Amino acid sequence: MGSKSSDKQDVHRGIPLDPAIAVQKVMLSKVDLADSTFRITTCTDLNKLVLSIQNLGLLHPPLLEYNSLKYVIVCGFRRIAACMKLGWKKVPVTILKENFDRFELAQLAIADNALQRSLNLLETSRAVKLLTDTCADQKQFKQTSRDLGLPSNPSATAKAVKICQLPLKIQDGILADTINMSMALELGRLDPEVAECLVEFFGQLKVGLNKQRELLLLLNEISKREDISIRHLIAEKKLQNILQNAELDRAVKRQKIRSYLRQRRFPAISRAEKKYEKLVKQLKLGNNINLMPPKDFEGMTYLMTLRFDNRQELNNMKEKFEKIIHHPSFGKILER
Amino acid sequence: MVIIFLIIKKLFVILTKLYIDQQIADHPTTRSIQDRLNVPTEIVSRPQQVYEALSSAADPVQQGKEILYLTRNRGAFFKKCPGTSHYTCCDYQILHIGTFCHMDCTYCVLQTYFHPPLLQYFVNHEDLMSELDMVLSQKKILRIGTGEFTDSLIWELWTDVSNQLVQRFGAQGHAVLELKTKTTAIEGLQNLVHNRKTIAAWSLNTHHIINTQERATASLSARLKAAARCESWGYPLAFHFDPLVIYDGCEEDYKQVIQDLFLNVTADNVVWISLGTLRFPPALKTMIQNRFPESKIIYEEFITGPDGKMRYFKPLRIKLYRKIIACIRELAPAVLVYLCMEDDEVWQEALGFKPFEVGGLPHMLDVSAVKHCHLEPVR
Numbered sequence: 001m002g003s004k005s006s007d008k009q010d011v012h013r014g015i016p017l018d019p020a021i022a023v024q025k026v027m028l029s030k031v032d033l034a035d036s037t038f039r040i041t042t043c044t045d046l047n048k049l050v051l052s053i054q055n056l057g058l059l060h061p062p063l064l065e066y067n068s069l070k071y072v073i074v075c076g077f078r079r080i081a082a083c084m085k086l087g088w089k090k091v092p093v094t095i096l097k098e099n100f101d102r103f104e105l106a107q108l109a110i111a112d113n114a115l116q117r118s119l120n121l122l123e124t125s126r127a128v129k130l131l132t133d134t135c136a137d138q139k140q141f142k143q144t145s146r147d148l149g150l151p152s153n154p155s156a157t158a159k160a161v162k163i164c165q166l167p168l169k170i171q172d173g174i175l176a177d178t179i180n181m182s183m184a185l186e187l188g189r190l191d192p193e194v195a196e197c198l199v200e201f202f203g204q205l206k207v208g209l210n211k212q213r214e215l216l217l218l219l220n221e222i223s224k225r226e227d228i229s230i231r232h233l234i235a236e237k238k239l240q241n242i243l244q245n246a247e248l249d250r251a252v253k254r255q256k257i258r259s260y261l262r263q264r265r266f267p268a269i270s271r272a273e274k275k276y277e278k279l280v281k282q283l284k285l286g287n288n289i290n291l292m293p294p295k296d297f298e299g300m301t302y303l304m305t306l307r308f309d310n311r312q313e314l315n316n317m318k319e320k321f322e323k324i325i326h327h328p329s330f331g332k333i334l335e336r
Numbered sequence: 337m338v339i340i341f342l343i344i345k346k347l348f349v350i351l352t353k354l355y356i357d358q359q360i361a362d363h364p365t366t367r368s369i370q371d372r373l374n375v376p377t378e379i380v381s382r383p384q385q386v387y388e389a390l391s392s393a394a395d396p397v398q399q400g401k402e403i404l405y406l407t408r409n410r411g412a413f414f415k416k417c418p419g420t421s422h423y424t425c426c427d428y429q430i431l432h433i434g435t436f437c438h439m440d441c442t443y444c445v446l447q448t449y450f451h452p453p454l455l456q457y458f459v460n461h462e463d464l465m466s467e468l469d470m471v472l473s474q475k476k477i478l479r480i481g482t483g484e485f486t487d488s489l490i491w492e493l494w495t496d497v498s499n500q501l502v503q504r505f506g507a508q509g510h511a512v513l514e515l516k517t518k519t520t521a522i523e524g525l526q527n528l529v530h531n532r533k534t535i536a537a538w539s540l541n542t543h544h545i546i547n548t549q550e551r552a553t554a555s556l557s558a559r560l561k562a563a564a565r566c567e568s569w570g571y572p573l574a575f576h577f578d579p580l581v582i583y584d585g586c587e588e589d590y591k592q593v594i595q596d597l598f599l600n601v602t603a604d605n606v607v608w609i610s611l612g613t614l615r616f617p618p619a620l621k622t623m624i625q626n627r628f629p630e631s632k633i634i635y636e637e638f639i640t641g642p643d644g645k646m647r648y649f650k651p652l653r654i655k656l657y658r659k660i661i662a663c664i665r666e667l668a669p670a671v672l673v674y675l676c677m678e679d680d681e682v683w684q685e686a687l688g689f690k691p692f693e694v695g696g697l698p699h700m701l702d703v704s705a706v707k708h709c710h711l712e713p714v715r
Contacts, residue, residue, distance in 0.1 A: 225635040266637050269649050296639035298650055299422070300681060336651075 025090040032070040038109035075112035103134040125163035169196035218261040282329040357407035365459035400454040409458035423677040427698035440551035483516025492521040506531040509712040518553040520562040536566035537574035542589035560600040578612035603668035607708040612676030615647040657686035
């Protein structure tokens with residue numbers, strides 16, 4: 001960034017600090033509110049800020065750039081919005097000199113946010129994207145990222161930069177903490193409509209990353225297997241009946257949906273599991289004996305575990321063993 | 337870039353570059369291959385130079401099919417079939433003539449088996465032949481094949497390796513060579529003195545699977561016609577239904593293939609038929625998703641077997657095997673049918689016996705080889 005001058009007027013390449021010189025009042029109608037090039041913040045709640053400005057005044061004037069047509073906001077998007085909400089026609093601002101290049105403006109915008117609070121994932125992404133777009137020199141980019149507390153290694157940067165370009169619903173999902181970066185990027189590879197549908201689906205179920213991954217895998221593979229889109233699959237009556245059932249709490253819904261999707265993805269395996277459970281139930285093993293089938297019914301070895309506290313309890317199991325061994329259901333389990 | 341298309345029976349081989357290991361640049365086999373291929377050539381001192389050319393490609397696996405690297409085999413030419421734990425293996429010996437394949441089957445395990453996968457051919461045949469002489473000096477029944485790490489006959493386009501091998505096997509009496517292929521590159525086999533010690537073998541599948549999953553391979557009818565020609569030249573035959581792929585209507589389709597098979601070849605001349613359902617290491621799933629996004633074969637009901645490979649849920653495998661075996665039994669009751677990489681339970685359910693009850697799978701195959709290939713009994 002620019003040179004540091006001993007002149008108290010200049011801190012960064014001549015940004016005027018003396019309000020008497022630099023701060024001027026600008027008509028809000030002259031500010032290009034649609035230009036979000038330098039917007040880092042994702043916070044849309046203005047209530048506290050409006051109250052503060054109303055009671056104490058605008059403590060820090062926003063930084064604006066004049067581009068011969070309109071004023072573009074570099075720092076202070078929320079302050080400008082709050083002033084508008086208060087019905088101000090004019091707002092005190094600092095106008096940046098024209099010789100600032102885009103990279104320098106980007107740094108000002110990022111520093112105004114990143115150096116006074118923690119950025120959330122989307123804000124970090126916007127900041128990284130802004131730096132990427134304005135700085136071609138990799139070495140300079142890396143150093144500036146570090147200085148501004150942003151990720152600087154290429155892999156993290158590459159991921160971060162994608163986040164703010166994802167469909168808005170995915171970004172909303174990140175802000176609502178419904179999905180994390182890893183899932184957001186996975187969803188970003190899907191058709192945007194499907195991704196939006198999944199964000200909503202995960203939001204309704206409030207599931208963590210591992211469960212989201214499992215559900216996404218099941219949905220994706222059913223969709224491939226049956227040649228139907230994930231959107232149609234989620235919109236199907238069976239799934240919607242579970243999702244919309246007001247009598248079920250979220251944990252039950254999650255369990256029912258997972259179970260339904262698994263049965264649909266693996267019908268033969270699910271049937272075998274159900275049949276096994278039914279036969280084991282008929283054995284009436286009780287709480288102290290557990291019979292585990294071979295994993296996925298592939299091998300031949302069953303595992304039986306016994307729980308007992310003393311010799312007498314173990315002895316009592318002998319009779320039960322005899323019954324199990326000769327039980328027709330046990331034969332069926334082994335015959336498969 | 338110069339691209340050469342070699343067309344043999346509708347098989348397209350696109351080689352864009354030939355790399356030659358500096359150490360064998362003057363080898364007669366290298367020269368002979370170079371003469372037959374009119375593609376840009378680069379002499380390299382280290383294999384890494386070839387690997388780098390591969391890794392920089394957008395699809396390194398595809399690139400590995402378009403580059404041929406001639407080198408010498410620094411290790412053993414003979415290897416035991418890798419098999420896998422917990423399942424019955426045929427105990428076949430691999431003669432390692434080269435790696436990878438220019439055909440492009442979605443399910444091909446070689447895509448993830450070699451790092452990186454690359455068409456690589458070993459030109460030091462003098463070492464191969466002396467190792468083969470040593471192996472053949474063992475007076476025991478041996479089943480040897482070249483079709484494990486590559487397709488046996490793709491090299492016919494540029495080399496005469498099959499010619500050498502068939503004649504060498506034809507000159508002894510206790511070992512058989514199996515040439516396993518999905519091509520129809522059999523012209524070089526005609527007029528060779530094979531003495532029935534070479535088995536010409538084809539990997540077979542349904543029209544649907546060949547059309548959708550076996551890119552650049554010969555059609556089913558072309559494979560069967562090639563098999564019939566080999567039979568007419570006196571070669572014993574073998575067929576491998578591997579991988580059997582489950583899809584809607586697959587049972588009827590496989591029945592049709594079996595009917596077509598025995599319309600083309602004589603059952604008595606078939607040494608063995610192997611059956612093996614689709615199985616793959618988990619890494620191959622990602623490879624198929626990336627390279628063949630249209631392929632659906634990985635979305636059936638797979639489980640992870642004790643060997644870590646994905647395979648169909650056991651009852652599904654058994655059901656398909658039973659149908660296919662019943663069909664083979666109907667048309668060719670005496671042909672030896674065996675299962676590739678299955679456990680005793682599947683053998684029992686599908687074939688009605690376990691391999692150890694009849695002396696083990698290797699013994700079953702040896703007996704059939706002795707009978708069909710007129711091997712000398714070994715004491």
